[in-house]
Amino acid sequence: MVYAALAVLLFSRAWASPRTSWVGDPGDPPMFMWSLRWLPYALTHGMNPFFTHHIDSLHGVNLLWDTSVPLPAFLLAPITLLLGPVVAFNVAATAAVALSAWCAYLCYRRYVASHLAAVTGGLLYGFSPYAIAHAHGGHLNLSLAFTPPLVLLLLDEILVRQRHGVVVVGGALGALAAAQLLIGQEMLATEALAAVVGVASLVIVCPRQVRSHLPYAARAFATALGVFAVLAAVPVGLALFSSRRPHGTVWGPDTYVSDLYGFVLPTTLQQLRTSWSVHVTSHFTDSCCIADTNTYVGVPMIVLLTVAAITRWSRVVVRVITIVALAMVVLSLGPHLHIEGHVTSLRMPESLVASVPLLANMLVSRLMLYFYLCAGLLCAVFLDGIRRTRGPDGSEPEPGAGAPRRRVPDSWMAPLSIGLVVLALAFLFPRVPFPATHATVPAFFESADVRRIPAGSVALVAPFARDTSTSEPMLWQAVAGMRYRTPEGYALGPDNSGRYSFLPVPTTLSTLMQSVQDGTPAPPLSVLLRRELIGELRSDHVETVIVGPLSQRGPMVALFTSLLGTAPEEVGGVDVWWDVARLPAVAQ
Numbered sequence: 001m002v003y004a005a006l007a008v009l010l011f012s013r014a015w016a017s018p019r020t021s022w023v024g025d026p027g028d029p030p031m032f033m034w035s036l037r038w039l040p041y042a043l044t045h046g047m048n049p050f051f052t053h054h055i056d057s058l059h060g061v062n063l064l065w066d067t068s069v070p071l072p073a074f075l076l077a078p079i080t081l082l083l084g085p086v087v088a089f090n091v092a093a094t095a096a097v098a099l100s101a102w103c104a105y106l107c108y109r110r111y112v113a114s115h116l117a118a119v120t121g122g123l124l125y126g127f128s129p130y131a132i133a134h135a136h137g138g139h140l141n142l143s144l145a146f147t148p149p150l151v152l153l154l155l156d157e158i159l160v161r162q163r164h165g166v167v168v169v170g171g172a173l174g175a176l177a178a179a180q181l182l183i184g185q186e187m188l189a190t191e192a193l194a195a196v197v198g199v200a201s202l203v204i205v206c207p208r209q210v211r212s213h214l215p216y217a218a219r220a221f222a223t224a225l226g227v228f229a230v231l232a233a234v235p236v237g238l239a240l241f242s243s244r245r246p247h248g249t250v251w252g253p254d255t256y257v258s259d260l261y262g263f264v265l266p267t268t269l270q271q272l273r274t275s276w277s278v279h280v281t282s283h284f285t286d287s288c289c290i291a292d293t294n295t296y297v298g299v300p301m302i303v304l305l306t307v308a309a310i311t312r313w314s315r316v317v318v319r320v321i322t323i324v325a326l327a328m329v330v331l332s333l334g335p336h337l338h339i340e341g342h343v344t345s346l347r348m349p350e351s352l353v354a355s356v357p358l359l360a361n362m363l364v365s366r367l368m369l370y371f372y373l374c375a376g377l378l379c380a381v382f383l384d385g386i387r388r389t390r391g392p393d394g395s396e397p398e399p400g401a402g403a404p405r406r407r408v409p410d411s412w413m414a415p416l417s418i419g420l421v422v423l424a425l426a427f428l429f430p431r432v433p434f435p436a437t438h439a440t441v442p443a444f445f446e447s448a449d450v451r452r453i454p455a456g457s458v459a460l461v462a463p464f465a466r467d468t469s470t471s472e473p474m475l476w477q478a479v480a481g482m483r484y485r486t487p488e489g490y491a492l493g494p495d496n497s498g499r500y501s502f503l504p505v506p507t508t509l510s511t512l513m514q515s516v517q518d519g520t521p522a523p524p525l526s527v528l529l530r531r532e533l534i535g536e537l538r539s540d541h542v543e544t545v546i547v548g549p550l551s552q553r554g555p556m557v558a559l560f561t562s563l564l565g566t567a568p569e570e571v572g573g574v575d576v577w578w579d580v581a582r583l584p585a586v587a588q
Contacts, residue, residue: 015090542580
């Protein structure tokens with residue numbers, strides 16, 4: 001409840017009017033709202049929930065290669081259907097932070113005796129700069145980061161404690177992996193990478209224990225693989241054998257990586273920042289998307305984690321997570337070291353894993369999620385040790401070791417240690433007030449007038465939705481209950497050569513519409529150009545054209561008036577051309 005209350009308080013601007021405002025910045029959220037509405041629509045209409053022709057209507061989109069969130073969409077379906085996709089998105093964005101923090105708390109309680117220490121560690125993980133950055137961007141597939149702490153719990157059970165049956169623990173891990181597949185495939189891939197690093201670290205720290213526990217672990221992992229194969233067979237099969245499977249990468253290898261200065265310089269996402277630090281961080285390669293600035297740790301937190309690692313080094317878990325944390329930092333630096341926005345020629349270890357197929361599209365700065373998971377545990381262990389639990393010989397046993405214990409305070413060190421923790425957390429405090437974006441939805445899409453569009457027909461909507469600046473038409477389609485299909489949409493998939501790209505593939509008409517949206521006047525429509533544009537409308541089976549709110553609404557209306565040879569009907573805040581295929585201009 002504490003984490004939920006803090007999350008609602010942080011996102012209070014959106015919760016002041018949750019039907020008309022969403023948590024975070026403009027851009028990606030309408031795409032996720034569309035995904036939240038698509039799955040219940042597909043299930044109630046007997047459609048494939050993993051493939052759609054409601055966007056990019058001519059070719060379709062394999063949503064398993066996009067950033068759809070099928071599992072959250074299924075769980076939130078009642079809210080989406082009753083209160084709308086904007087409210088459902090706000091619930092998901094708020095729950096993402098609170099649930100991630102709570103799962104981290106559950107994980108940390110295995111290693112610490114103090115509830116307060118575990119709560120503090122969960123706060124650091126759930127409200128970390130990684131979480132805050134993706135809350136800004138509305139990236140539900142990334143901000144819903146509650147599975148990594150649970151994976152850590154299960155790996156600890158499989159590799160170290162081995163108290164429960166193999167089928168139970170292995171089955172739980174397989175089911176959790178399958179669930180993560182339906183939340184976000186990228187995080188599943190990075191979880192696997194972090195798990196491999198964690199297992200390797202455990203082998204380095206205590207090889208004998210790992211060797212003796214190997215038979216149980218092998219059976220548990222085999223069970224996990226089998227359960228995952230059964231539960232994920234359908235989505236994995238559709239992803240791998242679909243005709244709309246893309247190949248290649250979306251981003252360059254040296255774009256979304258951690259800059260060396262980024263670990264100590266706050267960005268615009270932190271409350272405690274300076275104009276100088278903001279100026280420097282604005283030149284980092286990942287600054288083109290503020291929602292992917294995951295790197296910041298802060299000098300006080302670095303000091304705290306260093307002190308925690310040194311003073312609690314006798315504990316096996318501290319040694320393991322310290323190695324994992326450092327490995328995640330190094331891997332997040334990308335294939336080449338970046339310093340103050342400059343890409344050096346110094347090759348980094350990440351270049352060795354960049355060619356692995358499942359990791360090829362990974363944005364490595366996002367590996368900082370696992371650093372914060374380790375940092376939260378280190379912080380919790382450090383706080384828990386302020387009043388140490390010691391055995392008769394003065395040693396500090398692992399929680400659950402069963403040895404007699406007595407509480408020994410750290411005297412004058414306790415206030416200093418607590419002060420360091422408070423200072424470290426203060427430097428990570430997110431910028432407030434947290435932004436909320438007003439959802440501009442014309443009344444037309446919520447009114448009975450939208451039913452004048454033939455159900456399941458194709459409607460071309462302006463602005464043409466293809467990127468973060470023009471994503472709101474996807475929200476309009478969701479609000480309209482998926483009444484119509486559209487040849488546009490902000491999604492990922494194969495281009496004409498089959499390579500990963502943003503869809504749909506540009507056409508003459510979509511390029512012209514985007515040019516008008518950007519403020520460039522449309523050229524006179526020659527006979528040849530008009531025939532080409534009308535041919536595209538025909539090939540896309542467009543029956544309705546809608547021009548909604550946009551800065552260049554007048555020029556856009558003029559373009560379609562000239563193309564279609566008739567004036568639109570203004571209804572519900574939009575301009576509409578009905579039954580486009582039968583208009584005289586189209587028939588020519």
